[in-house]
Amino acid sequence: xxxxxxxxxxxxxxxxxxxxxxxxxxxxxxxxxxxxxxxxxxxxxxxxxxxxxxxxxxxxxxxxxxxxxxxxxxxxxxxxxxxxxxxxxxxxxxxxxxxxxxxxxxxxxxxxxxxxxxxxxxxxxxxxxxxxxxxxxxxxxxxxxxxxxxxxxxxxxxxxxxxxxxxxxxxxxxxxxxxxxxxxxxxxxxxxxxxxxxxxxxxxxxxxxxxxxxxxxxxxxxxxxx
Amino acid sequence: xxxxxxxxxxxxxxxxxxxxxxxxxxxxxxxxxxxxxxxxxxxxxxxxxxxxxxxxxxxxxxxxxxxxxxxxxxxxxxxxxxxxxxxxxxxxxxxxxxxxxxxxxxxxxxxxxxxxxxxxxxxxxxxxxxxxxxxxxxxxxxxxxxxxxxxxxxxxxxxxxxxxxxxxxxxxxxxxxxxxxxxxxxxxxxxxxxxxxxxxxxxxxxxxxxxxxxxxxxxxxxxxxx
DNA sequence: TTATAGACGGTACTCAGTACCGCTCGGTGG
DNA sequence: CCACCGAGCGGTACTGAGTACCGTCTATAA
Numbered sequence: 001x002x003x004x005x006x007x008x009x010x011x012x013x014x015x016x017x018x019x020x021x022x023x024x025x026x027x028x029x030x031x032x033x034x035x036x037x038x039x040x041x042x043x044x045x046x047x048x049x050x051x052x053x054x055x056x057x058x059x060x061x062x063x064x065x066x067x068x069x070x071x072x073x074x075x076x077x078x079x080x081x082x083x084x085x086x087x088x089x090x091x092x093x094x095x096x097x098x099x100x101x102x103x104x105x106x107x108x109x110x111x112x113x114x115x116x117x118x119x120x121x122x123x124x125x126x127x128x129x130x131x132x133x134x135x136x137x138x139x140x141x142x143x144x145x146x147x148x149x150x151x152x153x154x155x156x157x158x159x160x161x162x163x164x165x166x167x168x169x170x171x172x173x174x175x176x177x178x179x180x181x182x183x184x185x186x187x188x189x190x191x192x193x194x195x196x197x198x199x200x201x202x203x204x205x206x207x208x209x210x211x212x213x214x215x216x217x218x219x220x221x222x223x224x225x226x
Numbered sequence: 227x228x229x230x231x232x233x234x235x236x237x238x239x240x241x242x243x244x245x246x247x248x249x250x251x252x253x254x255x256x257x258x259x260x261x262x263x264x265x266x267x268x269x270x271x272x273x274x275x276x277x278x279x280x281x282x283x284x285x286x287x288x289x290x291x292x293x294x295x296x297x298x299x300x301x302x303x304x305x306x307x308x309x310x311x312x313x314x315x316x317x318x319x320x321x322x323x324x325x326x327x328x329x330x331x332x333x334x335x336x337x338x339x340x341x342x343x344x345x346x347x348x349x350x351x352x353x354x355x356x357x358x359x360x361x362x363x364x365x366x367x368x369x370x371x372x373x374x375x376x377x378x379x380x381x382x383x384x385x386x387x388x389x390x391x392x393x394x395x396x397x398x399x400x401x402x403x404x405x406x407x408x409x410x411x412x413x414x415x416x417x418x419x420x421x422x423x424x425x426x427x428x429x430x431x432x433x434x435x436x437x438x439x440x441x442x443x444x445x446x447x448x449x450x451x452x
Numbered sequence: 453t454t455a456t457a458g459a460c461g462g463t464a465c466t467c468a469g470t471a472c473c474g475c476t477c478g479g480t481g482g
Numbered sequence: 483c484c485a486c487c488g489a490g491c492g493g494t495a496c497t498g499a500g501t502a503c504c505g506t507c508t509a510t511a512a
Contacts, residue, residue: 006459006460027497027498027499028498028499028500029498037460037461038460038461038462039461039462040460040461040462041459041460041461043499043500043501044459044460047500048499048500049498049499049500112343113339113340113343113346114339116342116343116346117338117339117342117343120339120342139388142384143381143384143404143407146380146381146383146384147377147380147381147384147407147408147411149380150376150377150379150380151373151376151377153376154372154373154375154376155369155372155373157372158368158369158372158373162365178369181369181373182373185373185411185412186411232490232491253466253467253468254467254468254469255467263491263492264491264492264493265492265493266491266492266493267490267491267492269468269469269470270490270491273469274468274469275467275468275469453512454511454512455510455511455512456509456510456511456512457508457509457510457511458507458508458509458510459506459507459508459509460505460506460507460508461504461505461506461507462503462504462505462506463502463503463504463505464501464502464503464504465500465501465502465503466499466500466501466502467498467499467500467501468497468498468499468500469496469497469498469499470495470496470497470498471494471495471496471497472493472494472495472496473492473493473494473495474491474492474493474494475490475491475492475493476489476490476491476492477488477489477490477491478487478488478489478490479486479487479488479489480485480486480487481484481485481486481487482483482484482485482486
């Protein structure tokens, strides 16, 4: 092991200084000096001042991509859930670091925007994957892929932020539950081939009536819509 | 009318130069010079180089906020749909300008990120409004508000981008249809008082099986979930 | 020992954004 | 007619992020 120490020292120095003086009032020179390296070295390790806070978004993107890539038609939704869980676990592994980053992104608009932009890249990945999986090139399917990806990412962020705020004891269970809820929102996987315009379509509703009391009108509806 | 000409001339100059040389290769000095004003004047009219592309996101935010504010409990979802339509109409009014902006944001990552950050602010507005409307402070409700807001915004963006790409002849009709689809995803407004945990709950699905073939499993599901 | 590649530090530059100052023009009241 | 005043503008100078380039040091291989 040669000396990847500089990279770590820079990140440490950055977080400490951001805590002490705030983000804007800390210059790259300050960080480099505190880490005991030159300014040039900072930019060798991190593309920008913001990047020192989000070191491995690219790696996370690859993680998602890889997990989604290894899935068949029938396991697509499982892959989505897995990928989401993977991302969550990544943050949990970071532990306190993730929480310090959250404290920063909550206060500094520039960092918040950067975080949001990163999330949008995850969402894009999911959207493309889901659209591809649905195979259906129609406008309706395209919209549904968009909605699904948005919901998946929103659910993840919701649980993640709860954990970051210390409001969740078992975030993995929560995200699994949230994903079930999200996927339940959307019509089932729909048989890949032989789309059935025949058959039976039900709409969702909730009623206090008994099922048997509903059956006649149900049959009438189905009959009418054929 | 005094002379708001400078502001417009600056925007025009910016778009022309961005088209000609690209965004990064155009400096604020270039824009100011072409508009025939000083560099200082540019920053008097626009907070940043990026802002010249997105002049009125703040106004749009106010537009949404206002529309949402003037709604009762029973018209909340209508207000959401209206607000979304308002935003879409704003872009449509811009016409060619919106399309030029789209061309830029498609090419320049920095501008794309900025756009995404703005959209996130809309989404936040919707999320807070929906959560407030639901009134329910439980975690499940909070998640549902998050999902709904994400879906609403995703639907809007989907239709907007279609129109920007020239793929939609009647974007207003499309966004109305998309909003109906989004709102249909989520359980009905739920009766304010006397929630019925009794009764019958159906989930939405589509199948090629006949209704009669499904009835046994349906009854079993209902029985199990009581 | 020499050669080479990689990591580093330093200098100098561009450009976005901020702070400040001083000018001019178009009223307005005396 | 004049003195005043505030708004809009241009210019200068500064900070700080990010880039380009160059010379140096060191470890490892030949």
